[in-house]
Amino acid sequence: MNIFAGCDVGSLTAKAVIMKNNRIIGSSIIKSKPRPKDSADAAFHEALSDAGVSEDEIKYCIGTGYGREKIEFVDEVVSEITCHGKGARWMLPTAETVIDIGGQDCKTMKIDKDGNVGRFSANDKCASGTGRFLEVMAKVLNVGIDELGRLSQKAKDPITLASTCTVWAQADVIKYINSGVPIEDIGAGINSAMAARVAILVNAVKPEGDIFMTGGVAKNVGVVSTLEKLIGKRIKRARKADPQIAGAIGAALLSMEKVNGKMAA
Numbered sequence: 624m625n626i627f628a629g630c631d632v633g634s635l636t637a638k639a640v641i642m643k644n645n646r647i648i649g650s651s652i653i654k655s656k657p658r659p660k661d662s663a664d665a666a667f668h669e670a671l672s673d674a675g676v677s678e679d680e681i682k683y684c685i686g687t688g689y690g691r692e693k694i695e696f697v698d699e700v701v702s703e704i705t706c707h708g709k710g711a712r713w714m715l716p717t718a719e720t721v722i723d724i725g726g727q728d729c730k731t732m733k734i735d736k737d738g739n740v741g742r743f744s745a746n747d748k749c750a751s752g753t754g755r756f757l758e759v760m761a762k763v764l765n766v767g768i769d770e771l772g773r774l775s776q777k778a779k780d781p782i783t784l785a786s787t788c789t790v791w792a793q794a795d796v797i798k799y800i801n802s803g804v805p806i807e808d809i810g811a812g813i814n815s816a817m818a819a820r821v822a823i824l825v826n827a828v829k830p831e832g833d834i835f836m837t838g839g840v841a842k843n844v845g846v847v848s849t850l851e852k853l854i855g856k857r858i859k860r861a862r863k864a865d866p867q868i869a870g871a872i873g874a875a876l877l878s879m880e881k882v883n884g885k886m887a888a
Contacts, residue, residue, distance in 0.1 A: 629874025632690030647675025659690025710873030712738030719832030774810025775845030812847030
């Protein structure tokens with residue numbers, strides 16, 4: 624039975640997935656290195672080790688993400704929008720609207736029953752509404768990115784940031800810290816500002832059916848819960864796999880389709 628792979632090199636993390644029989648047998652998530660090639664190599668080999676297979680056993684591999692053109696071992700590259708749509712549909716077969724928040728952009732898309740992307744809206748001109756925004760704010764608060772999401776659950780009087788611009792928001796956060804505002808209230812305000820920015824993109828595509836979220840921010844409970852309130856709809860949670868590897872899953876699924884399509888031709 625053939626084994627397929629997908630590698631997603633983002634600005635903050637690199638992910639790889641190994642699949643067999645439409646099932647994940649190995650995966651990895653690592654912090655991106657300065658060179659996309661090195662990120663891809665490290666993520667891929669960690670996933671291979673997790674699956675217990677060698678690179679020679681991979682029938683086909685597709686690369687995606689902002690660093691996809693620098694991946695040397697893939698057979699071809701595909702856009703992250705296409706891969707996230709495909710991966711989201713595999714993770715939640717009823718998904719019709721997908722929200723993907725990456726390290727340097729945010730995308731909302733409509734997908735069909737096969738995970739093909741139709742209408743979509745994207746923000747790639749500013750760090751606000753992206754994973755980079757949360758990373759910067761977490762560093763200012765001196766908390767982990769995962770802990771930042773949980774702060775919303777402990778907040779009593781969340782702050783309101785005057786701007787979602789990362790530079791100005793950072794200055795706001797420092798001001799609140801120096802004023803003695805509880806870190807939980809600051810964290811909740813950061814998560815709310817992020818959610819408000821994303822909600823604009825979500826509403827732009829007029830979300831329908833089940834909504835699913837991919838990317839690392841999907842694990843931030845503060846952002847997700849606030850976003851649900853802003854768009855007035857529930858966002859389904861990932862159960863089959865970590866939402867952060869959705870792009871790599873989609874790439875692996877497309878690899879499988881590529882080979883199976885050739886065999887059927």
